[in-house]
Amino acid sequence: AVQAALEPSAQPLKDLRASDVIGDFTLHWAHAIGGALLFTYAAYGIFLGWQIRLGNGAKVYPLSYDQPARERHPWVMGITLAFLFLEIPDGLTLMVTGDQRLLASTHASTSVLCAGAMAGVAMLGAAAGA
Numbered sequence: 001a002v003q004a005a006l007e008p009s010a011q012p013l014k015d016l017r018a019s020d021v022i023g024d025f026t027l028h029w030a031h032a033i034g035g036a037l038l039f040t041y042a043a044y045g046i047f048l049g050w051q052i053r054l055g056n057g058a059k060v061y062p063l064s065y066d067q068p069a070r071e072r073h074p075w076v077m078g079i080t081l082a083f084l085f086l087e088i089p090d091g092l093t094l095m096v097t098g099d100q101r102l103l104a105s106t107h108a109s110t111s112v113l114c115a116g117a118m119a120g121v122a123m124l125g126a127a128a129g130a
Contacts, residue, residue: 006092013094045076048069052069052070
């Protein structure tokens with residue numbers, strides 16, 4: 001059902017692939033590179049969160065646009081979540097374009113586990129309060 005729903009959006013990419021505009025490198029690595037960049041940004045947000053827990057929330061860290069960790073952390077994690085929701089359909093569309101089966105890959109099951117873990121962390125954060 002998911003694969004059939006993505007077929008119309010993947011068709012233009014399939015056409016570009018057939019005409020060699022999009023190569024195998026892009027199909028294979030675009031999602032992975034985007035995920036690695038997202039993971040790096042999330043790691044910075046996690047670092048800021050730990051600094052807040054350690055009592056350094058008022059300190060300004062590099063790449064925080066002159067905001068203390070206490071102010072920058074929610075922004076970084078919010079941007080991470082927004083880009084995560086953009087990265088998911090990107091990966092699914094690229095898999096359909098590459099004629100791979102969805103929801104039968106190890107990546108699909110890993111993503112479900114990771115989404116569950118992130119939901120658990122979010123619930124812990126909400127339960128702990130501000």
